[in-house]
Amino acid sequence: MVRRPFVDHSAWFCIHTHPGREQFAADRLQAQGYEVFYPVVEIKRPRHSLVIRPLFPRYLFANVNQFQLWSPIQSTPGVSYILSWRVVENEGTEDEVEYNSPSPIAASIINKLRQTVWQDTNGTFARIHEQTRVKVVAGAWWGHQALCTWTDGERAKLLFELFGRAVELEFSVDHLEPVSG
Numbered sequence: 001m002v003r004r005p006f007v008d009h010s011a012w013f014c015i016h017t018h019p020g021r022e023q024f025a026a027d028r029l030q031a032q033g034y035e036v037f038y039p040v041v042e043i044k045r046p047r048h049s050l051v052i053r054p055l056f057p058r059y060l061f062a063n064v065n066q067f068q069l070w071s072p073i074q075s076t077p078g079v080s081y082i083l084s085w086r087v088v089e090n091e092g093t094e095d096e097v098e099y100n101s102p103s104p105i106a107a108s109i110i111n112k113l114r115q116t117v118w119q120d121t122n123g124t125f126a127r128i129h130e131q132t133r134v135k136v137v138a139g140a141w142w143g144h145q146a147l148c149t150w151t152d153g154e155r156a157k158l159l160f161e162l163f164g165r166a167v168e169l170e171f172s173v174d175h176l177e178p179v180s181g
Helices: 022-031 107-116
Strands: 010-017 035-037 040-044 050-054 059-065 079-082 084-089 097-102 133-136 145-151 155-162 165-172 176-178
Touching (some): 010 022, 010 107, 022 035, 022 059, 022 079
Antiparallel strands (some): 084 097, 133 145, 133 176, 155 165
């Protein structure tokens, strides 16, 4: 029996949402089994707390494989439409057909965006990244501060100094907050 290599037959598509409904639409699409990338940024305002805003207001990205249907995306609450190209086949003939075809986005573009915008597994901005000074806000290490040396968006390794030695411990990012200043 000859084994064939796995071929990923999925592509990323840009989803236009209703105003202010990006996160709502992203949550609904994820609940339906679609991989969603919703890039957001934290904006620090003078004398105010941090505000999280979409990097591309009214837009998010969904990865659709060959076995998933388009209609559930288009009927998802919060989704306005899938960005598409106008396609004309047999132009100028009596067999001319015109339709809209969803426009795939190269995975390399999505990957570059993901590298540029820190994000966690839920598709939102990750406040904890390498070389960030953080404070532990839950558990036995509550209140201690350390330097983050590694993170994958879910877990982070922190460098503590204990008894004159550098010790690296691993924490859930849910238990950490960046130290401001």
